[in-house]
Amino acid sequence: MHSVASVRTFTTIGALTVACVIAVSTSAFAKDPGGSQFDVEGSNEKDSGQTLESSIVFSGSTKGSGGESSGGFTPIGNWSPPACWYEPKWTPAEFATEFQKEWDIPHASGVGEAYNLAQDHYKNGNPYEDFNESETGKGLWWSAVRDTDREEAGDPAAFACDTATFWVENGETPNVENAVTPDILAQLAYNRIKVPDTKVTLAPETTTKVNLPTWAWLDQAEFKEVSVTASLNVGGVNIQATTTAKPVSLKLEPGTADAETYPSSGECAFNDDGSIGEPYAKGKADRTPPCGIKYLRSSGDGTYKLQATVTWEVTWTGTGGAGGDLPNGTFGADQEVVVQEIQSVNR
Structure with a gap:
């Protein structure tokens, strides 16, 4: 039995030091690959970001693969598998397309300012230029992913991955906690047994x-x-x-x-x-x-x-x-x- 992770992929610029205090209503917020720092004040964190499937595939004796009298076990102690992690998502062109699509909204009061900050960060050279188009083929944009079940349960750990969407060169392992490695994959598989x-x-x-x-x-x-x-x-x-x-x-x-x-x-x-x-x-x-x-x-x-x-x-x-x-x-x-x-x- 094969299954694809049921998770929420989101991107955030929350780790940036740029301060952006925007006073607008709860209903107007940016759903942006550029990140939650650019969400307008008052938006619900659970609703911000975009919903995409993780690229991780699970196979074997997975939960949901048949049999009613079975389930996942509970770890002994305080340890638990990651509720969020980072994985590769986009080439420069794909990220540019996703960025523009998610920002294609009416620029209500405050949202325009957040949009400009996101543009500066990923397009205008502060620090990235044109979504790293010149680096095409040399790496990928990585983004954070949430375990949907734990997100919906309100588990704070699902919202702990707040590092901005970042660029990783081919062959490098990101120096970010919970970036996907064989170890992280093993822990995620643990949760599916x-x-x-x-x-x-x-x-x-x-x-x-x-x-x-x-x-x-x-x-x-x-x-x-x-x-x-x-x-x-x-x-x-x-x-x-x-x-x-x-x-x-x-x-x-x-x-x-x-x-x-x-x-x-x-x-x-x-x-x-x-x-x-x-x-x-x-x-x-x-x-x-x-x-x-x-x-x-x-x-x-x-x-x-x-x-x-x-x-x-x-x-x-x-x-x-x-x-x-x-x-x-x-x-x-x-x-x-x-x-x-x-x-x-x-x-």
Whole structure:
């Protein structure tokens, strides 16, 4: 399955030191490849800029590529993939066309002044001249991109890329945080990985008894390595990275303090064949399950919410032999368990 990043591309001149205080209404603002510094005062940052598709393509086990009982995992700790980044967008001619198109608006009070500042910056030699037309074939204009989901959720990180649209010569890596590299692509791929549902098989199934060990296991066919490749091929910039997640453990949380887990930590390791735990079979009633739970109190008229969470170990490899580790991720699900009070159990 291949997908193109659902993101918002925008350009900003916000890093420039030119001061431009413009007093006009909220509805009149510049949507400009030249940038948000030239947006008139009072405009909504979320509405400024232009909406374009990112050129990054994702393939592999991506979210949205089928299967309802699956999703993306949550990074352990405070780390998160970039909510915005920079990537190559235009040749000089393309940028000039885009610039003029976005500025082709009635010059209301204040907008004309912002337009003149943008013209000076990209066309009139302060510092760029004619959108760097003389450098055609020697580089590209790079611009910032927002992750649409995180932008719409109001995540401040989506608005952190405020460096002005900038020129990058061929073969150079921009000295700007979150400019696309294999490492950044790997992090973006992390955010696209789809992992299977974590509903465990139980024996007894759904209804168990007080003080009766309940066996839990996961099928080896479902839990195996998954990966997503993110690639970018624009105007000679051709890089990629593959991010791979490997399941390493299952954490069982019974949903009540009146329970014991097997093992006592509640952490069940994966077996060599990719399965976890051991299926219950006739004749195992007197054995302690390698992965499971024993409830010590009835759930009464209700249920306990058993939570099963799989931890995934994440690594990546990329263009030029780059690679490394990324934070582990977790993905879990709840399932209802009924626990009945039975004084004696005939096994």
